[in-house]
Amino acid sequence: DTGVSQDPRHKITKRGQNVTFRCDPISEHNRLYWYRQTLGQGPEFLTYFQNEAQLEKSRLLSDRFSAERPKGSFSTLEIQRTEQGDSAMYLCASSLNGGADTQYFGPGTRLTVL
Amino acid sequence: GENVEQHPSTLSVQEGDSAVIKCTYSDSASNYFPWYKQELGKGPQLIIDIRSNVGEKKDQRIAVTLNKTAKHFSLHITETQPEDSAVYFCAARVFSKLTFGTGTRLQVTL
Numbered sequence: 142d143t144g145v146s147q148d149p150r151h152k153i154t155k156r157g158q159n160v161t162f163r164c165d166p167i168s169e170h171n172r173l174y175w176y177r178q179t180l181g182q183g184p185e186f187l188t189y190f191q192n193e194a195q196l197e198k199s200r201l202l203s204d205r206f207s208a209e210r211p212k213g214s215f216s217t218l219e220i221q222r223t224e225q226g227d228s229a230m231y232l233c234a235s236s237l238n239g240g241a242d243t244q245y246f247g248p249g250t251r252l253t254v255l
Numbered sequence: 256g257e258n259v260e261q262h263p264s265t266l267s268v269q270e271g272d273s274a275v276i277k278c279t280y281s282d283s284a285s286n287y288f289p290w291y292k293q294e295l296g297k298g299p300q301l302i303i304d305i306r307s308n309v310g311e312k313k314d315q316r317i318a319v320t321l322n323k324t325a326k327h328f329s330l331h332i333t334e335t336q337p338e339d340s341a342v343y344f345c346a347a348r349v350f351s352k353l354t355f356g357t358g359t360r361l362q363v364t365l
Contacts, residue, residue: 184355185355
């Protein structure tokens with residue numbers, strides 16, 4: 142098992158464009174989480190899935206953000222009409238509910254909005 | 256919601272010395288407390304964790320203590336090495352959501 146993977150690792154976009162990130166969790170992990178981390182801060186929870194169901198969303202997740210996990214495996218996070226304030230590291234984590242439920246993080250996608 | 260405070264924000268120690276990082280949390284329902292190490296350009300890596308029914312846990316040079324009554328927990332690193340230099344985050348979990356502290360930048364000097 143190679144751990145949680147995220148793609149792309151870096152994304153530079155212009156304000157107003159849409160972007161989509163992908164996360165592949167550790168195989169057989171049924172929970173998948175998205176966090177956002179800005180410079181000098183700890184990760185902040187955005188949303189999480191158990192299998193394909195999105196169970197919780199943070200108020201940080203505005204209407205411009207949408208996340209999906211259609212088949213309970215990989216997940217995508219889309220940001221529409223990006224703003225400069227969206228510039229951050231977007232982290233994905235996965236865990237196995239029913240076990241220790243320890244969250245393991247991927248390397249993140251760094252988004253820069255010009 | 257849960258609030259986690261972490262101190263100090265920066266910590267410089269000489270190689271071989273010990274380092275201690277402290278965190279407090281606000282929600283008594285939190286029952287799981289992981290510590291992550293983050294190196295530049297990488298995602299957080301779990302280094303140790305503790306559950307609310309345990310007061311102390313040790314793994315080689317790393318130990319974590321938890322005081323549920325006072326709602327604080329601490330990370331102890333002994334015999335620090337240059338490769339311990341990184342940013343360390345504490346976190347507290349209520350149900351499935353982790354709330355992180357603001358991080359401690361640890362620098363181990365030769």
